[in-house]
Amino acid sequence: MTILVIAEHDNAHLKVATLNTIAAAAKLGGDIHVLVAGSAAQAVADQAAQAAGVAKVLLADGAALADGLAENVAAQVLALAGGYSHILFPATAAGKNVAPRVAAKLDVAQISDIISVESPDTFTRPIYAGNAIATVQSADAIKVITVRTTAFDGVAGQGGSAAVESVEVVADSGLSSFVGREVAKSDRPELAGAAVVVSGGRGLGSAENFKILDPLADKLGAALGASRAAVDAGYAPNDWQVGQTGKIVAPQLYVAVGISGAIQHLAGMKDSKVIVAINKDAEAPIFGVADYGLVADLFQAVPELVEAL
Structure with missing residues (x-):
């Protein structure tokens, strides 16, 4: 039995999701x-070769794969698929873009978002x-x-x-062409792999008020993360969204500020090791999953917390 893992990368660095x-x-x-x-991705292949447990790295290096277009990456996977019993993708935006195309072309049912392996043909997944x-x-x-990457501790790199x-x-x-990419640059850790996440919700009231979280995150x-309600209201960018329709995170510490705790948000963060919630509504569902809860006005509590830190 041979397994193929599809690496996630940016042609320069192997993403942590691959190790999971x-x-x-x-x-x-x-x-x-x-x-x-990818393209000019030798450095990524070398990094993948150093990952614990990997027997072989296959490098497909060409211009057609430079921008990770799903149609081309799927075709590359399909060209190799016949030699494998399992093909695994991280359950990230990139992985979920390519995997269904591969499954459809192979005429098999995709097994999505697994959180455990019970046997080579049996898996568990949240619904x-x-x-x-x-x-x-x-x-x-x-x-x-x-693979839901937060459910598996990554192998050594x-x-x-x-x-x-x-x-x-x-x-x-x-079938498709690359038009352009706007990359948000930040000195903060990447949301999906961060050890600590501070998220804001609709309770912050505006994009300007959302900045109150910056000193705490610093x-x-x-x-920084956000609830879907905050993203939909324009308080925070889409790539900060945590939840069922956003990013799934499981940091060591998750601080939820002004987030009520809708089911779709809880699905994206309830596996965090320690959850701290700040909300003025004592009945907010977020307190049902929080390890520590503070019923207070966030506009007073957050600056006080920053001062105390």
């Missing part, structure tokens, strides 16, 4: 190969916004799987010595 996905693959018990599909856990068994010859093998690159499918070395 390798950890899930390791529980299947077979040889693990990692596909790095109903995490309120129930489904056990899913697949009889498909090739299993296409997306150093210590491995896998061989890097170049593979033939697929031609451009011509003190804690935290990433």
Whole structure:
């Protein structure tokens, strides 16, 4: 049994989500190969080769893969798929863009967002916004799987010595083209992998008021997040959204400020190790999952907390 993990990267650095996905693959018990599909991505392949548990790295390096277009990456995966029993993607925006295309072309059912591996053909995954856990068994010859990265501790990024093998690159499918990319630059940690997250909700009232969280995040070395309500209201950018329709996070510390705790938000952060909630409504659902709750006016409590830190 050989497993293929699709690496997530930016053509220069291997993303941490790949190490979590390798950890899930390791529980299947077979040889693990990692596909790095990109352009001028030798450095990424070298990083993947050092990951613990990886037997081989396949490097598909070509212009058609430079921008990670889902159609081209899917075609590259399909060109290799026949040699594998399992194909694993991180359940990130990129992974969830490519995996369904691969599953459809292989005519198999995608197994989405797994949180545990029970056996090579049986997995668990959350349903109903995490309120129930489904056990899913697949009889498909090739299993296409997306992995909830927060459910698996990543393997060590150093210590491995896998061989890097170049593979033939697929031609451009011509189905899509890259127009442009606007990348938000920040000195803060990446939200999905941050050890500490400070999130704001609709209770902050405006985009200007949202800035009250900056000093707290600075003190804690935290990433900033937001509820869907705050994002929809324009208080925070879309890529800060935490929840079922945003990013799934599980930091060591999650601070929820002015967030009521709707089910869709809780689904994205309730696996955090320690949850702190600040809300003036004592009946807010967020207090049901919080380890520490403060019923207070956030505009008074947050500056006081910053001062105390």
